[in-house]
Amino acid sequence: MLEQYNLKKEALIKAMKKIDDLGIPKNDVAKKHVIFLDGNAYPPVYLLSMAYAVTYGRLLDTREIKTERLLISDYEKLGFETMTLEKYHEFQKAEWDKLNSLTEDQESMLDNLRDNSMDLAELHKIMEHRIDKSSMRERLIKSNGKCVCCDISSPDLLFVTSIIPFEFCEEYEIVDEHNYLLMCSHHKTLFQKGYISFDSDEKVDLAEFTKEEEVIFYNLNSFKEHQFSEGQTHYLDWHYDNVFNKKV
Structure with missing residues (x-):
């Protein structure tokens, strides 16, 4: 054939x-x-x-x-x-299990969570750490190499960032590489807190409550454009509609 x-x-x-x-x-x-x-x-x-x-x-x-x-x-x-x-x-399930495999200390944290003595944010930090140490990070660095918002390219300064927050993800979305971006620490924080997102033209949009001094400090007026895959665009649409401007 x-x-x-x-x-x-x-x-x-x-x-x-x-x-x-x-x-x-x-x-x-x-x-x-x-x-x-x-x-x-x-x-x-x-x-x-x-x-x-x-x-x-x-x-x-x-x-x-x-x-x-x-x-x-x-x-x-x-x-x-x-x-x-x-x-x-x-x-895929095996990959999910590997990402979700926990040390004894982390298992203890889960026990605390079940006993309502551990905040969900702690569990999300565990998952974020596992994702950032996985082979997914290597593939993203190989294919992109830079923060999607700026020209920072040193691997030590780049973090794998989920587009949809873990608490809103289905299991398959946690292991879907299209649900992740490479970002420097500044832009990762701004993205996760809803200060920035990407509109339908794949351009960075700033939250309406962003202060002028923050725009200057983070150099938000000089974002570079980034071309996303169709799969990433699907997740970014969700982020724009649900996270941007602190909707959640």
């Missing part, structure tokens, strides 16, 4: 990077299998379509590609790892 379209492995890898940036359309999600690379999963049919676009300049109509089973065999011949959708969901 891949040979029919004269698609090389290099084109498929480029297509994967394109999908990482743009996300996957709702109608093109995986049905039974995924192609798996570096912790990310790709729908075999849509990946073929995107690889065709990378090579020839236009997407294929995925509705006309009915032979997913044959595609899987072709991907495997090229050295790609494939798995059923069920197995991928098991992988």
Whole structure:
């Protein structure tokens, strides 16, 4: 099937990077299998379509590609790892379990939480720490490299920041890389507290109550524009509607 379209492995890898940036359309999600690379999963049919676009300049109509089973065999011949959708969901659960695995001290904190003697904020700090130490951080630094608001690029000064606060996340949203941004400490705090967000044009917007001296101190008038993936835009819309201007 891949040979029919004269698609090389290099084109498929480029297509994967394109999908990482743009996300996957709702109608093109995986049905039974995924192609798996570096912790990310790709729908075999849509990946073929995107690889065709990378090579020839236009997407294929995925509705006309009915032979997913044959595609899987072709991907495997090229050295790609494939798995059923069920197995991928098991992988996601395992990743979630790893992120959520706690030390004895942290288990004690959870016991305190259940006894109403520990604040939820403490639990969120634990989760934030686990996320920031995970492989997700390395992938974000590799793909972005800078704070999404400024030019700070030193890894020691960058933090993995959830777009939707943990207390409002579904489980799958906590392990979804599109729900995270790289930010320096200043902009992370401003973002989490609702002082800044990103509008529909992907430009930074300032909260209506931001003081002039704060604008000057944080240099808020010189934000650089940042291009987000379709998946990140979905979460940023939620942030703009629910967190920005201290709505929650």
